[in-house]
Amino acid sequence: MNWTNDLTQLLKIKYPIIQAPMLGVTTPEMVAAVSNEGGLGSLPVGLQSPEKALELIRKTKSLTAKPFAVNLFAHDLPEIDPAAISELQDRLLVIAREHGLDYNPVEIEKIRHYSYREQIEIIIAEHVPVVSFTFGVIDQESIRRFHEAGILLIGTATSVREAQHLESIGIDVITAQGIEAGGHRGTFLFDEPLPQVGSMSLIPQVTDQVKVPVLAAGGIMDGRSIKAAMILGALGVQVGSAFLRSDESLGIDVYKDAVADSADTETVLTRAFSGRWARGIRNTFHDEVEKLNLDYPAYPLLNDLTVPMRTASQKSQNKEFTTLWAGQSARLAKSKSSAEIFRDLVIETEELLKLK
């Protein structure tokens, strides 16, 4: 089996291993380490102001001359109903304070949302070679602008139907996100129940149904899962949880420890933190919000409200009120530098690729 394929040629990388964009965990240092080792790092700039996005891109470019991807959040901006948001915030504050966590809530009138459209000009000007997106699909005008600038586009699909949609609108590479994956689900077609397809079923069916290169995401942690994904038809993989415990991760110590100790059954799909489905290790906040049976507001309104709570939780090394995004294989994550983690993936996979 070949390590070098259409995908590595397209992305101009040595190994078809993409580090997943993990907002709140990924740093420019992590992105650069992966790209410098011959993979593709992914820098998340979702929710960021254009100025902040520019700063992050420039920081990454200062650390690597290799290709990396910038990841956008492609959702529409929500209407803000101050009364409803204020009521929701009050309910969250009650939970936090009942459990002894004190923090200053968001000033609702100061909430400011940025569209991915505000970030496009910067990305083109900075000659970023690859743009990935999730939380929706970028519009046709944006696709045209990126393609005119020679930028490759990677979209995320959680079902065959989503993959076919992405291919039909001209997306160059599709990440097939199995239910094993940590963090937010990339689901964007909402007329059916949330797709929960395991990688063993999703990868072969997606690769059967689309012609563009497919990346496998979800449960990819080592040489075994990389080779397995490629046998199922993926030309490459996207790896997230494997970098959670890396030196370059923003994860606090108690989060990293929870990842190391996590059983295969320990993560849950929850909307508690952001209003969008995501997989993470279950904690107190998840359980308390589930009880409320919320009518979740459009993304990222709940996310806005939980930011100060999560920050306070992190500052006090309390893992009960912050996101502990992790996949179902997260316990296999190693505590090393991102470069070492990446090299281990390469060595393990090359060993297995030598074997029949």
Next chain:
Amino acid sequence: MNWTNDLTQLLKIKYPIIQAPMLGVTTPEMVAAVSNEGGLGSLPVGLQSPEKALELIRKTKSLTAKPFAVNLFAHDLPEIDPAAISELQDRLLVIAREHGLDYNPVEIEKIRHYSYREQIEIIIAEHVPVVSFTFGVIDQESIRRFHEAGILLIGTATSVREAQHLESIGIDVITAQGIEAGGHRGTFLFDEPLPQVGSMSLIPQVTDQVKVPVLAAGGIMDGRSIKAAMILGALGVQVGSAFLRSDESLGIDVYKDAVADSADTETVLTRAFSGRWARGIRNTFHDEVEKLNLDYPAYPLLNDLTVPMRTASQKSQNKEFTTLWAGQSARLAKSKSSAEIFRDLVIETEELLKLK
């Protein structure tokens, strides 16, 4: 990679491919076809009287001289509360009749349950070489009796913890059932939410944590998924949905057609038919029972009540009131004889095993 391994030696089979026991679908003809081709067929006898079990075993033995497995349901027998069951039956009848399906309900006083313990003597006397079980764990006395008779035991685990439990009580082979799998979940430790671990995460973590041979189940449909499962650490696979459309399947035509047309996202986990979680193609009965928000009775009481409804539904080629068990890759199932389906799996896998 080797086709012949500890598992094939242990089970005395040529290829490490086990046909999953599918009560209501699997026939002695299917079991014998798979065993005759060098795999291991599995004959389900759960819920059957000892006499019926004996008849099925003898029928299978008349069709093959090769090893096959008998599959037991290892649940405890439930107490019957006639008033509660009668009330539940009335609610189901309302649903069926609202949708124009007429059938004679169960006479509750005639419900008779059989324990797997009543089937043990027959299995030993008939020299069945392998016994698999699900819906619970067989007791220590039964394990001892089977082992004394030289019978190998296969248990099902849906989490690492369940796999470790099975190994600790002396089970010889463990089937790791990923969330992709069709039919009933093998979950037996109920002190946590239903495990929903995808095969890509479950297989490597189970094989890392137990020493006994592991079979992968869930999403295994072709050479790709068989080789992928073996790379993830399984020594063999259990294949169910691939045989749903076989000539030897008891599935009615509309069920087989629904399987062929099923999208990756089309199955749901439901308790509607039996009270136990199982994956099948969503239909009217599933949706209607979900609305009732039932307090599900112990297995197999709800199953008893839905049997006549399912039978009536099947007789009228109506797929809305019968079980359409199917995995997330079921659309890859072929309409051929079981022997041809098995040979295709072998040929595809051998082709892939030749490649690096």
